[in-house]
Amino acid sequence: MSDAHLTEPAAAFWEARYRDSGRVWSGRPNELLVREASALTPGTALDLGCGEGGDAVWLASRGWRVTGVDISATALERAAGHAVEAGVAERVSWERHTLGESFPEGRFDLVSANYLQSPVPLDQRAILRRAAAAVAEGGTLLVVMHAAWPSWQTEPPFPAEFPTLDGLLAELALPEAGWTVDTRETVRRPSTSPDGVEGHRDDHVWRLRRTEV
Template sequence: MTDPSAQTSATEFWEARYRDTGRVWSGRPNELLVREASGLAPGTALDLGCGEGADAVWLAARGWRVTGVDISGTALERAAGHAADAGVGDRVAWERHELGRSFPEGSFDLVSAHYLQSPVPLDQQTVLREAARAVAGGGTLLLVLHAGWPSWQTEPPFDAVFPTLDGVFAELALPEGEWAVETKETVRRPSTSPEGVEGFREDHVWRLRRA
């Protein structure tokens, strides 16, 4: 997503987003992470765009060794506090990266990226290709992206181009025969506006296993 009127850098935008508010997210792991990763054997995991750390903490509590990555130092501080409070602080490492410009080193048994969509510029294609390259042999790539605005969003706050299931899969440019598709679907879930209007939102989900 891009907002043509945005005048701040991605780092400035997201740091302000966390710094100027209290807790931004619920503290609960993403539902689709729980659905897709509950059956995986624990190993090493990379959580891209980890925010305040709920997904990373959930994985760590289930035996994973996790690297959580975000652009905001404030978000990472909150994430580290969440991990410590949950008793898994020793199982999670936190790294600050502006994805698209820098990326964690190493390979991982699970690379998870939920909602890497932004109102300020983000080279999403590059980030997702780097995510795929970071998956170890036999490992899993889990991607979740919004497929559109919520049904109650009558006036979108900015112009956005949303992905398609086949479009993202093609943009990943995965080597033929090297990956197995385990999940590739659109999921509709309930969504309620800040004013209490009930509706729904659709997300695209890709879970791919590397040979």
């Protein structure tokens, strides 16, 4: 596991988020990653904001060689443990980065950025542009973002801006000659509040294929 330059307060916020609680996520892969990546030919993958490793472990179990990246050392320790338990530890490496300040080196056949949305400052545009630049020729950029607060959320818990389908593509400013948009869609999922109120949440998903470098 390697460390890169980390900055406050983002590093402190996310480290406390994981350190001060038990397992935060289910350990299962994000369903939109499964939907969009299942048919891809395994190669090298970069999982940005990997958390406790659910997506990275799933990719590794399907034959990908994965680099998982997160800002929290505790999250990465749990992710590494998950990989060992799943028998895929030799297929995953873990790197600690404050995305926007530092970024993994190399190019990848799949770069996955699922829910890079944060209550603390995050240069989402810069990170996603770096993510696109890290996609190898013939490779895939997969981005999944919440499109709005859940239907049961009566008051936003913190200020947030949600990308639109066209808005995110405009911010990426990818050359049309070098990229093909395979998926550009809003998906509605069931969502239940902490106190049991049932509703839904809309997510945006973009899957783009790099046709030339």
